Amino acid sequence: MNIPYSRHTLENGLDVLVHEDHGCPIVAVNLWYHVGSKNETSGRTGFAHLFEHLMFEGSQHYDKGYFQPLQEAGALLNGSTNADRTNYWEVVPTNALELALWMESDRMGYLLPALTDAKFENQREVVLNERRQNYENRPYGFAGMALMAALYPSDHPYSWMTIGAAEDIRAARLDDVRAFFQTYYRPRNASLALAGDVDTERAIDLAASYFGELDAGDTPPAVQATAPPPNTTERRLLLEDRVELPRLYIVWHSPSMFGEEDAELDLVAEVLASGKTSRLYRSLVYDDRMATEIAASQNSRELCGYFQVVATAAPGRTLTELDRAIREAIATFVDEGPSGREIERCQAQAEANFVYRLQTVGGFGGKSDQLNAYNVFIGDPGFFERDLDRYRRVTAASMQRVARDRLAPERRVLLSVVPRGRRDLALAGSEPVAVS
C-alpha cells in the first residue's frame, strides 16, 4: 500500500511531486511552505497565520482577489497554518490545472507589489474575528493557550498557539509582512504536490514553467528552540470560563512527529479513549457515568509533542473523581499492558485509517497533502508504507513500556476549567492562570 509518485526538484529548489489517479476528472494542487507559528518570536505571535490570509488577497498580475478566477473554474480551495507549516490547496477540474499553477506561482513570486495597507488592515480585523469566533466565544476556547504556556518556557515557539495573542496581531505591521514573505515564501522552502487526473510529464513541465522563473531565495534561519525541560513535579492550574460543566485536561511532554515511541503513544491513546470499547470511555462514561465525554491523543509536532487526556465531568461529579479514575486506568495499563484483543483491534483500525486516507486526491489530509507532509517533515514523499510499518511494529510490550516511561503521574500538567466563580470545583491546589 502506498502513494506512487514522481519527484522533480527545480533549479530554484522547489520540489514537485506528482501522483496520477485518473478515477475522477479533478486535480489537486497542494503547496506547503515550511513555516508556521514556531518561526515566530515571543511578542510577535499570530503572524504566520495572519500572513496566510494575505495570500488570498491578490498578487501582482492578478490583483482582484485569489478566489474569483478559481471558484469560476469550479475549484474548491483553502489554506491553513499550524505550528510547523502553512499549506495552500486547490482541487480543480482537470482543465483548470494550469490556472491553479498560474495563481499559486504568482503569489509565491509576486505577492508584495499587490499588498496594500487597506488589505492588511482588513485581514487583521478578519483574523481578530476568527479568534473571537473560534477561541474567545467558544466554551473551553482558552484551554489550549493555557496548556501550551504551561508546558513550554515562554521563549519556546510552541508556548503560544498559532492564532497568536490579540495584542500581537494588533501590533503587526506591513513591514513585518514584507520581511516574512522574503524570508520564508521561497521555492526552496516549499513543496508542490499535484495529484489526480494528470499526466506526470506534463505536470512537471507546467510546474517548471510557472515556478522555475522564481528566485530560490536564501535558506531560512533555523528555528531557535531548546528542548523544553521535562516536568519533574506535577503542576495544577485552573482557568475560569463561561462553561456549565467542569473539564479536566491532563498533559504530558511526548515524542516528536515520526519520532521514537510516537506510534506507540498513538495506539495507547486509541486503547485509552477511542470509541466505546476504550478503557476510559468504558469506565468513566459507560459504567460509572462520572464523565460526559472523554478523549485522548498523541499530538506530535516537529520539535516535540504532547500527549493529552480530556474529560468533562457529569453534573454533580467532581474533577477529583475524574483525576483519580484516569490515573488508575493509566496505572493499570502500565501494570498489565494492552490485552491481545485491544492490540489487534487498534492495529486493524490504524491500518484501515491508512486506507481511508487514500480515498481523496486533495484537500486537508488527501493524498497530495500527505505527499507534502512526508516530503517536508522527513524528506521522503514515499514514506507512506514505512509510516504504516511504524504501527505494525508496535507490540503489547512496547506500548506498556512507553506508557510507563512517558505517562508518569509526576510529569503531568493538569488544567481544571471551571465555571466562572467556581474555583472550588478545580482540583485541590490548582493555581489560577490568566489567558485572554
Next chain:
Amino acid sequence: MQIDRGRLPALGADPQLRFPEIQRRTLANGLRVWTIQHEAVPLVSFLAMLPVGASADPQDRPGLAAITSDMLDEGCGDLDAMELHDALGRIGGHLDSEIGSDATILTISSLARYADRASGLLADMITRPRLDATDFHRVRELRLNRLIQLRDLAPALADRAFARLLYGEHPYGHMPLGTEPSLQAITLDEVSRFHRTMFVPSRMLVIAAGDATHDALAAAVEGVFGSWRPLAEASQLDRSTWPLPPAVQERLALLHRPGAAQSELRIGHVGVPRRTPDYHALIVLNIILGGQFVSRINMNLREKKGYTYGARTSFDVRRGVGPFVLQAGVQLEATADAVKEAIGELEAIRGERPVTREELLLGRAALTRGYPRNFETGEQIARGAAQLALYDLPEDYFSTFVPTVLSLTEADVTRAAVTYIHPERLLTVIVGDRDKVGPALETLGPSVLHIA
C-alpha cells in the same frame, strides 16, 4: 513552455464526468437496495436511509427520533454495546449516524474484505437493537448533559432560537436533540414503539458502494436484510397534516449573553421544499448571494467591512418548507450595521442591484465545473444517491444537473430572488451582549424582542 503573466490561462473544454451506474432492486420485504461499484480503494460503505427524522417527533416528544437512533449502537442481536463496537473496530469500521429533520442515516464503512461483516452489523443495529433499560438511561443522561453544554455555545443558541421563532409548533421548530422536559419524559416504551413502527423494510433504502461487483454488494445486503419483517404496522408519515409555520412580519430578537466576544447572527425566513421546480435557480442565486467566498454578502461583511470571519446564506431545502438563512458571527460594536448591510444585500439582489451577467456566469460555472468533485469517493456517491431517494428526484438527476444549471439566465435568477426572498418577513436573531449591541439596534426598524 513560455508563460504569460499578462493574462490568466484559458481553461479549454470541461472534462466529461462519467456518472456512476446505480443498480436498483427491491427485496421481497419491500426494502430497496441500490449498488454502486467503486474500485479505487479496497473499501466498502453501507448506508441505510430511513426517511424519518426529527420532524416525525410527536408534538410533545421532541428528541424521540434522535434518541431512538442513538440507541441502535448500544447493543443489537447477540452483541452488547461493547461487543458491537469491538466487532466494528476489528474490521477497521467507521460508524456514522446522523439525524436530520427528514431522515435518519446510518453508515458503516470498512475494509472491502469485511463487507459481509459490515453489512451484518448494520442490519443487526437497524432490525434487532436491544433497547435495554440501562443503556437507555445512560444515553438519555448523556443527551441531557449535551443540552446543558449547548447553553454556552452561541451558534447552537442562535440556531435553536431561530428555528423556534420561525416555525413555532411546526415539526421544523425544534432541534433533533429535543428539550429537557421532553427528554425527561420519554420512556423506553416510547423509544421501542417508535422503532417498531417507523423502522420498517418498505421505508428503508440501503445503498452499498465500494470495491465489489453490483451482485456481491447486493448479496451482502440481501443476505442480512432479506429476512427482516416489520415488527408492527407502520405508523403514517403524513406531511399534509403539518401545521403551517406562523405567518409573521419582520422581527428582531435578541438573546442576551453577558460578556459574549461577538454577536452570532441568524437572518431569514421560511423557505421552500427541495422539490420546488426552481431548485436550480435557487442554488445559483445562493452562490451569488452568500454561498461561496466571493459571494456578495461575504465580500461585503468580511472583505470590505471586516466585521466577520465569514458570512454565508443557504436555502436549507427539505421535504417540507425548510428555512432560508443567513449566518455570521460579527463584532459586537458592528452588530447593528452588519444586520443592516446583510438585509441590504437581500433587498438589493431583488431590486436595485439584480444579478449581473458576470455574476450569473461565475455562479453557474462554479456549480457546474465543480460538480465532478462530488463523485470522488464511494461514500460521497452513496450520500449523493441517498438524496435522490429522500427527495424523490428522478433517476437521471445527476446527468441533467449541469445542462439545467447552464440553461438559466440572469432573469431566471433575479426572478428567483424576487419570488423566494422576502425582506418583509425576515426574522433576525442576535445572540450577543445586550449592553454592547443594544442602543444601535433600535435604529433597525422593528422593536427588539428580548428572548431567553
